[in-house]
Every structure is written in C-alpha cells, then in structure tokens.
C-alpha cells in the first residue's frame with residue numbers, strides 16, 4: 056500500500072502511460088529487412104544497439120537519436136554502399152514514428168482520474184522535447200498532471216534536482232514506471248518510493264538485474280486504482 060506520507064505521485068510516460076517500445080521494435084524489424092541483402096540480422100542488431108548506446112551522450116533518448124543510429128549502422132555495415140533511397144526510407148520511418156497515434160495503456164486514465172483527487176500528479180520522462188509534448192497532448196491525459204518534466208536522463212541527481220526545484224520532499228514522493236533502471240532504482244536511492252509496472256517489451260539498455268531493494272511491483276496499470284484504495 057502507499058505510504059500515507061506520500062503527497063506527490065510521478066509517472067514515467069513511455070511504456071507506462073502509453074505504448075512506445077513496440078513502435079521502436081517494429082521499426083527495427085523493418086530496418087533489419089531493409090538491409091538483409093547486405094548484412095545478417097544478428098550482426099545488424101548487435102551493431103545498432105552499440106551505436107545507440109554510443110550516441111546517447113550526443114543525441115539523447117528518443118526517435119531522432121534512434122533514426123541517426125540506424126543510418127550510421129547502415130552506412131558502417133555496408134561500408135558506405137547503402138543507397139540514398141534506403142537512407143530516405145529510414146528517415147521516413149522516423150516521421151511515421153513521431154506521428155504514430157498515441158495508444159494509452161489500459162487502465163491508465165481511470166487510475167489518473169482517481170489519483171488526481173488525492174495527490175499532486177507529475178510526469179517525468181526522457182526523450183525528445185517536441186515528441187513528448189506532442190504525445191502528452193494527443194494522449195488526452197495532460198489535464199491530470201500538475202507538473203511535467205521532460206529530462207535528458209533519469210539519474211538520482213536529476214530526480215533530486217526536480218524535487219528541489221518543486222519543493223517536494225523525497226519521503227513524500229512516489230514514482231511509477233516500467234523501467235527499474237530509470238524509474239525505480241534512482242528514486243529509491245534518494246529516499247523516495249517507487250512502483251514498478253513492467254511493460255511487455257523493455258529496451259535492452261533499460262534492463263538491470265532484479266533489484267534487492269524493496270519496491271512495490273504491480274503487474275498492470277488497472278491495479279493502480281486498487282492499490283491506491285488500500286491507502287485507507
């Protein structure tokens with residue numbers, strides 16, 4: 056149950072409020088197909104992942120960095136032979152990803168409706184600023200949130216900075232998200248509480264060994280409302 060001290064509940068966005076990773080997975084599969092004439096899928100997969108990680112510190116999280124990493128992988132693994140038309144195709148996929156309809160995860164809206172009556176609600180998400188603002192607007196969920204933070208990374212220091220800026224005490228703060236690495240562990244580290252709601256697909260970079268630390272885990276967003284009813 057939620058600690059009665061909690062006053063603010065923050066949510067991750069991608070794969071917590073709405074579907075995201077499946078869109079990346081689907082584009083990645085198209086990328087493998089596009090280049091299968093040049094390079095085997097397992098070689099592409101490994102190189103693309105390494106390129107994405109290498110590029111995080113230059114381009115950050117989100118669709119733009121992903122597209123650039125696919126282009127870089129295509130150029131490197133074909134030794135410059137990839138066609139201009141194929142590069143154009145990759146860029147077009149990026150636009151499709153940005154325009155992809157926002158599919159809210161089941162149970163999210165009901166849970167936000169209930170929680171917003173009792174708590175200050177926040178979104179704390181990584182990704183491209185324009186893309187995340189657009190998804191929040193198109194999700195129809197924006198009005199439930201008092202504050203929105205779109206950040207370049209979610210480290211303990213960054214959570215602490217956000218809490219300081221909004222005058223929120225760590226012990227009165229609860230974070231809900233699908234990533235142990237980004238949504239749970241750094242929040243526990245600064246003395247906050249966290250609920251982990253796993254999504255069906257997790258980007259390899261966001262996976263960590265199961266944590267020893269104590270945090271809540273619930274399997275579906277629909278149960279957030281049930282979970283909150285236990286507060287009493």
Ligand SMILES: [Mg+2]
Nearest residue numbers: 067069070233
């Ligand atoms: Mg997420």
